[in-house]
Amino acid sequence: MLAVVLSALAVVALAYGLVAWVGAERLTRRRPPDPAATPADFGLAFEDVHFVARDGVALGGVWIPPPGGAVGEVAVVICPGYNGSLDADIAYAAPLHAAGYGARTVRLPRPRAQ
Secondary structure (H helix, E strand, O other), rough: OOOHHHHHHHHHHHHHHHHHHHHHHHHHHHOOOOOOHHHHHHOOEEEEEEEEOOOEEEEEEEEOOOHOOOOOOOOOEEEOOOOOHHHHHHHHHHHHHHHHOOOEEEOOOOOOOO
């Protein structure tokens, strides 16, 4: 009886370990790069912008003005997504623009090896 219980526990432990390993592998696998995209691909006017964060890090991005070029209106900041690239996320700017919002994207600097 003890041998049956231990065998069953071993099978459960192996199954749990396999599920954890497969899940971790899928979550940490490097994705292929997103296809290159700019706001122009979605029919949006834009300009490149550069600014310095409070900690002195130089950042870049794109400013997509709201429809009609209204100044002082609401804008939405779009940051890089899962793959660390704005190429796939720039598509979110088109519906925001159609809804009357401006958008600013932020390109985050790549970490440097120390």
